[in-house]
Amino acid sequence: ETGVTQSPTHLIKTRGQQVTLRCSSQSGHNTVSWYQQALGQGPQFIFQYYREEENGRGNFPPRFSGLQFPNYSSELNVNALELDDSALYLCASSPVRQKNTGELFFGEGSRLTVL
Amino acid sequence: KQEVTQIPAALSVPEGENLVLNCSFTDSAIYNLQWFRQDPGKGLTSLLLIQSSQREQTSGRLNASLDKSSGRSTLYIAASQPGDSATYLCSITGGFKTIFGAGTRLFVKA
Numbered sequence: 762e763t764g765v766t767q768s769p770t771h772l773i774k775t776r777g778q779q780v781t782l783r784c785s786s787q788s789g790h791n792t793v794s795w796y797q798q799a800l801g802q803g804p805q806f807i808f809q810y811y812r813e814e815e816n817g818r819g820n821f822p823p824r825f826s827g828l829q830f831p832n833y834s835s836e837l838n839v840n841a842l843e844l845d846d847s848a849l850y851l852c853a854s855s856p857v858r859q860k861n862t863g864e865l866f867f868g869e870g871s872r873l874t875v876l
Numbered sequence: 877k878q879e880v881t882q883i884p885a886a887l888s889v890p891e892g893e894n895l896v897l898n899c900s901f902t903d904s905a906i907y908n909l910q911w912f913r914q915d916p917g918k919g920l921t922s923l924l925l926i927q928s929s930q931r932e933q934t935s936g937r938l939n940a941s942l943d944k945s946s947g948r949s950t951l952y953i954a955a956s957q958p959g960d961s962a963t964y965l966c967s968i969t970g971g972f973k974t975i976f977g978a979g980t981r982l983f984v985k986a
Binding site: 765794796801802803804805806809816817819849851853864865866867868869870872 | 921965979
């Protein structure tokens with residue numbers, strides 16, 4: 762069984778640029794969620810996708826957007842990058858049986874540095 | 877608004893000691909609570925998941941409890957080992973959101 766995989770593992774961007782991060786869900790999981798983790802802090806919920814639709818969002822501006830594809834893989838897009846966007850971005854998938862009672866399985870994350 | 881607090885923020889113990897990590901939350905309307913382990917610069921590894929209707933879960937040397945009425949969960953680690961050194965995070969899922977605490981950094985001395 763393949764776990765959650767994320768790419769790229771590390772990347773460096775400059776302020777104002779755009780970035781796309783990718784996530785492949787664990788086999789059989791139809792829900793994916795994205796988190797931002799700044800150094801020394803807990804992960805902050807960005808949004809969740811279920812069956813290709815966003816069904817929950819945290820306190821992040823619209824320049825953070827996402828997609829979920831029919832194979833349940835997902836993308837996180839961030840436009841107009843700011844220095845504070847530097848963080849570890851984590852993707853988690855879940856085998857939802859009922860609403861949000863599924864266990865979360867995380868990938869290793871994408872480390873974004875904005876200069 | 878759900879808030880999750882973890883105490884202590886950091887903990888250093890000698891090998892072999894039993895220890896308890898605490899997690900408190902403000903809104904008892906939850907779907908589940910999950911404990912994770914995170915090694916530096918890595919992703920999160922799931923340790924235990926407690927559904928809203930459950931009171932505790934056990935896996936090996938780990939035992940987690942959930943008391944929704946008091947808004948508290950504890951993670952008990954028996955006979956700690958140096959390999960247990962990591963950051964431990966609890967998360968609360970409810971209303972299509974998952975909220976994390978800031979974590980407890982554990983160091984087990986050999």
